[in-house]
Amino acid sequence: MFKKKVKKVVRRKPSLQGWLEALLFAFVIVMPIKNYTFQNFNIPSSSMEQTLLIGDYLIANKLKYFFTEPHREDIVTFKHPTDPVEPEPRENYFKLIGPLFWDKTKWKFKWHEKKNIVKRVIGLPGDTIELKNKKVYINGELFQLDYEQYIDSRIVPRDAGRITWEDKFMGSRDNFGPVVVPENSYFVMGDNRDVSGDSRYWGFLDRKYITGTPVLICFSLGKPPIKNIKTYYYNRNRRVKSEFRWNRICKFIK
Numbered sequence: 001m002f003k004k005k006v007k008k009v010v011r012r013k014p015s016l017q018g019w020l021e022a023l024l025f026a027f028v029i030v031m032p033i034k035n036y037t038f039q040n041f042n043i044p045s046s047s048m049e050q051t052l053l054i055g056d057y058l059i060a061n062k063l064k065y066f067f068t069e070p071h072r073e074d075i076v077t078f079k080h081p082t083d084p085v086e087p088e089p090r091e092n093y094f095k096l097i098g099p100l101f102w103d104k105t106k107w108k109f110k111w112h113e114k115k116n117i118v119k120r121v122i123g124l125p126g127d128t129i130e131l132k133n134k135k136v137y138i139n140g141e142l143f144q145l146d147y148e149q150y151i152d153s154r155i156v157p158r159d160a161g162r163i164t165w166e167d168k169f170m171g172s173r174d175n176f177g178p179v180v181v182p183e184n185s186y187f188v189m190g191d192n193r194d195v196s197g198d199s200r201y202w203g204f205l206d207r208k209y210i211t212g213t214p215v216l217i218c219f220s221l222g223k224p225p226i227k228n229i230k231t232y233y234y235n236r237n238r239r240v241k242s243e244f245r246w247n248r249i250c251k252f253i254k
Helices: 015-036 229-236
Strands: 038-042 056-061 075-079 093-097 100-103 108-111 116-123 128-132 135-138 141-143 163-165 168-171 176-180 185-189 210-222
Touching: 038 210, 075 185, 116 135
Parallel strands: none
Antiparallel strands: 038 056, 056 210, 075 116, 075 210, 093 100, 100 108, 116 185, 128 135, 128 176, 135 141, 163 168, 168 176
């Protein structure tokens, strides 16, 4: 006699169960990798030209500063100090876990984190930083290397500046300070000094916001580098054709 074959019944997971498992996987597996090892992101502005260009797709090492402190001239990634910690308007969102929120008005999930940006460490804790006619002075000595760039020939006098920190007048873009970097903080600047929104404008960078350092440009697709201030303002209001930069594929960042 032949045994009757029993048809195997494959039970499908309820859609909610599958969704919950995917979410759990994201937090248990993906989140630790993203938060503590490496991160990929792209450069959206020209503030770090010519070192980093608009459209550079980078990989950042997030482990480095678990073991060491940032050094002068390090390029660091960090959470922008002035960005809101939670999505706004706050009453429209319910916090679930970590950076995951529920949008009560649109009835959907929202992932919210402070924006990651990139600058170069100029001032270390205890340093006195001052800018005179665009030039940076650290503890009274001129600090000038080959990576900084100036695309605006004008020099904004100190008295014509509008930079204030907590209602205290700090000077202008080109004539700023002096300021003393406090403990556990850093003074950071973009290499493209004339168009960089950096510590001159929003203050010192707290150590806790530093997330890593970019190590590799995977590939690069973006606008041509800005050569002068007129082009900078002109390009902000129009579409500029992007170009693929073959010479920046898998390029290590110094």
